[in-house]
Amino acid sequence: MGVPAARIVFDEADRAAVAEAVEEILATGALTLGPWTERFEEAFAAEHGAAHAVAVSSGTAALEVLLRTVGVRGRDVVVPAVTFYATGAAVLHAGGNPVMADVDPTTLALSPATLEAALTPDTAAVVLVHIGGLITPEADALRALCDARGIALVEDAAHAHGSSYDGRAAGGFGLGGAFSFYPTKVVTSGEGGMILTGSSEVRDEARIYRDQGKGSFTTNHHVRQGYAWRLSELHAAVGTIHLRRLKEFVEARREVARRYDAALAGVPGLDALPEPPGCRSNVYKYIALLPPGTDRARFKREVHDGFxxxxxxxxxxxxxxRQPVFGPYQGPPLPVAEDVCARQICLPVHSDMTEDETARVIEAVTAVHHRLAR
Known part of the structure; x- marks a missing residue:
């Protein structure tokens, strides 16, 4: 058997609990914005030390709702160039103009210097992205820079369930954090997202936006240009049950990372992205950089075909x-982002990964690296 890129882990007890929850939900007929949604919100907020949580239909929706609460329409929003399409798309859908910024090569996140270079007189918000579950040690400096200029700092924490820096969980460094429960995430609800915030005003606005902009669930009184961003009770139940295993999953993934770190430390030219001091990553992704000039497609093909x-x-x-859809917002070259994106690979990390699987991955990447480096 090979080692897949990702594996979704629901054990027998998880599946039984989900089946029981689904039977309960279908029997009651409460299929959306019901008790399971409330349980999921409360549990996720508690897990991250947040005052408020609002469940929505996706991580993309979570980010767009946060940007709408800020009021970015017609204004600029700084986003890092190393991120998923949805980060920039949420800005566009909220009516803002994405301004791309370069990143720090050690964290793949914004730094105060790269943020300063991208700010404009009409910047309304900045999106800090926690790539692979890493939280930059400069998060507070970024927040201070934004606060000094009256700019909202919003976190795209789609990768960062359970990650922390200096004991503070992802989602707690800005006005609010947007999380994703896409199937490959450390915790999943199948599809879904969550907004964490310390602001009761942001919480209230998010609840309005997620339900077609209605002032309350039971009325036909629309006060915002909202959308169908609700999370179904079925998804909320799956997420609540899976969330119970977050600490276990994170520790398992961190153990895989420890094995990879030890192995790659002796492989010159194959550089793992380090966990910054003070950061405790959930290891959603284990990122390494190939040597400049390496044919990445060939590297991946040989790792798969040979091992x-x-x-x-x-x-x-x-x-x-460089994404075609963002052509009008391309701006100047961003050399660090272009370099790291050309050389990144991600080693498989599963929440139930075995030592044999980890050893096989190490054997594969080191053997192919040595062969192509000759």
Missing amino acids: GVRLAGEVYDLPLH
Whole structure:
């Protein structure tokens, strides 16, 4: 058997609990915005030390709702060039203008210097992205820079369930954090997202936006240009049950990362992205950089064909400002983003990964690296 790029882990007890919840939900007929949604929100907020949580239909929706509460329409929003399409798309859908910024090569996140270079007189918000579950040590400096200029800092924490820096969980460094429960995430609800915030005003606005802009669930009184961003009770139940295993999953993934770190430390030219001091990553992704000039497609093909190991998708192979859909917002070259996106690979990390699987991955990537480096 080979090693897949990702594996979704629901054990027998998880599946039984989900089946029981689904039977209860279908029997009651409460299929959306019901008790399971409330349980999911409360549990996720408690897990991250947040005052408020609002469940929505996706991580993309979570980010767009946060940007709408800020009021970015017609204004600029700084986003890092190393991120998924949805980060920039949420800005566009909220009516803002994405301004691409370069990143720090050690964290793949914005730094105060790259943010300063991208700010404009009409910047309304900045999106800090926690790539692969890493939280930059400069998060507070970024927040201070934004606060000094009256700019909202919003976190795209789609990768960062359970990640923390200096004991503070993702989602607690800005006005609010947007999380995703897409199937490959450390915790999943199948599809879904969550907004965490310390602001009761942001919480209230988010609840309005997620339900077609209605002032309350039971009325036909629309006060915002909202959308159908509700999370179904079925998804909320799955997410609540899976969330119970977050700590277990994170520790399992961190153990895989420890094995990879030890192995790659002795492989010159194959550089793992380090966990910053003070950061405790959930290891949603284990990112390494190939030597400049390496044929990444060939590297991945030989790892798979020769050893049965499928490397996970890059984070990311094409920087945001080079995506065709963002052509009008391309701006100047961003050399760090372009370099790291050209050289990234992601080693498989599963929440139930075995030592044998980890050893096979290490054997595969080191053997192919040595062969191509000759």
